Amino acid sequence: MSESLETTAMEERQEQLRELTEFTENCKEKLNHILESLGWSLDYKQELMEQCPYDSHHRVPARSLEKHKASCSLRKMGYSAEEENTSKKTSPQKVLLSENTDTPNDIAGT
Numbered sequence: 001m002s003e004s005l006e007t008t009a010m011e012e013r014q015e016q017l018r019e020l021t022e023f024t025e026n027c028k029e030k031l032n033h034i035l036e037s038l039g040w041s042l043d044y045k046q047e048l049m050e051q052c053p054y055d056s057h058h059r060v061p062a063r064s065l066e067k068h069k070a071s072c073s074l075r076k077m078g079y080s081a082e083e084e085n086t087s088k089k090t091s092p093q094k095v096l097l098s099e100n101t102d103t104p105n106d107i108a109g110t
């Protein structure tokens with residue numbers, strides 16, 4: 001019966017691992033909260049964050065700022081992220097259907 005014992009131990013480990021992951025996630029959240037209240041960011045330590053010229057709420061890593069500016073300016077002109085990512089233009093209906101990624105209510109809300 002050593003086999004069932006092994007699987008039990010394995011499950012126990014996975015359970016512990018899950019709890020540990022949850023715990024670290026909680027810690028990260030708390031840490032982020034503290035850093036946020038101080039006006040700091042964890043990313044700041046890793047790389048310089050630049051403010052998007054099109055939207056003052058956007059903070060993007062300096063190395064991807066050019067890329068972001070390109071997509072952000074397109075979005076400001078009314079293009080969706082999907083339209084910009086797919087080189088061939090899809091029908092407006094299809095774009096509307098897939099517009100539920102990271103910008104909620106951008107089109108559907110109005």
Ligand SMILES: [Zn+2]
Pocket residue numbers: 052053054055058068069072
């Ligand atoms: Zn932006």
